[in-house]
Amino acid sequence: MRRWRPVLALVMASLVLGACNFISPDAEPQAVNKSVVPFGLLHRYIPQTNHGRVFFITQPVYLLDAGGHLAPASRIVPEPVKLDAVLRELLLGPSKIESFAGYSSALPRTLVLVSATIHAKVGIINLGTRLSSLTLTQQLQAEGQLVLTATAAGATRGVIIEVAEVRQTLPLPGGKHVRFLTSAEFQNLL
Numbered sequence: 001m002r003r004w005r006p007v008l009a010l011v012m013a014s015l016v017l018g019a020c021n022f023i024s025p026d027a028e029p030q031a032v033n034k035s036v037v038p039f040g041l042l043h044r045y046i047p048q049t050n051h052g053r054v055f056f057i058t059q060p061v062y063l064l065d066a067g068g069h070l071a072p073a074s075r076i077v078p079e080p081v082k083l084d085a086v087l088r089e090l091l092l093g094p095s096k097i098e099s100f101a102g103y104s105s106a107l108p109r110t111l112v113l114v115s116a117t118i119h120a121k122v123g124i125i126n127l128g129t130r131l132s133s134l135t136l137t138q139q140l141q142a143e144g145q146l147v148l149t150a151t152a153a154g155a156t157r158g159v160i161i162e163v164a165e166v167r168q169t170l171p172l173p174g175g176k177h178v179r180f181l182t183s184a185e186f187q188n189l190l
Contacts, residue, residue, distance in 0.1 A: 055079040061090040062148040066102030070144050070189045072152070073098060083123055084116040086153040090145060106134065106141035114164075116150070123155025126162045131170070140173055144186035151183040158182040 034042055045052055057079040060072035075089040091113060094103040112128030125146060131139050147159045159181045161168050169177050172185050 059086050060152045062145045063094050063103045063105055081153050083118050083153050087113050087116045090149050106138045118155050121157040123150035123159040126165055130163050143170055144189045147181045147186055148183055
């Protein structure tokens with residue numbers, strides 16, 4: 001009997017403590033008074049702005065289809081479109097539905113986007129790691145994904161890819177190595 005006393009005491013204590021956090025459900029929802037919601041969370045404008053609102057737009061990012069070709073996929077980003085927001089969506093890779101349909105990404109999951117801006121319609125993408133660790137085919141596909149996505153976001157004159165703010169010389173599908181990439185060079189991957 002002495003062996004069972006601590007076990008029985010533990011079971012009883014857990015039942016008593018378990019009953020303390022039981023919350024009975026309400027049959028009807030309760031309305032929350034607007035005056036008790038803090039920080040202006042119910043306002044239709046962004047708090048601390050001059051009637052600022054957020055609008056969203058769909059923007060294409062380029063993934064690899066089942067055949068290894070670049071194909072656009074839609075993502076929702078805040079408007080006005082900023083290159084870094086679109087590229088962050090690209091780095092998330094395909095959604096579960098897109099993955100089941102055979103879409104993938106050549107961009108490594110560990111790729112870090114340091115910054116991305118557009119100056120005079122030229123996209124400057126600053127990465128934390130080099131793409132040269134990929135195979136040549138994967139590197140070309142990854143470059144194509146970045147360049148075509150940046151072009152769709154407004155970098156219509158071309159793209160410069162940097163690593164730690166050092167401009168990279170990258171291979172092209174034709175075998176040439178350049179420091180300035182344009183979408184025209186990746187049309188054969190579409």
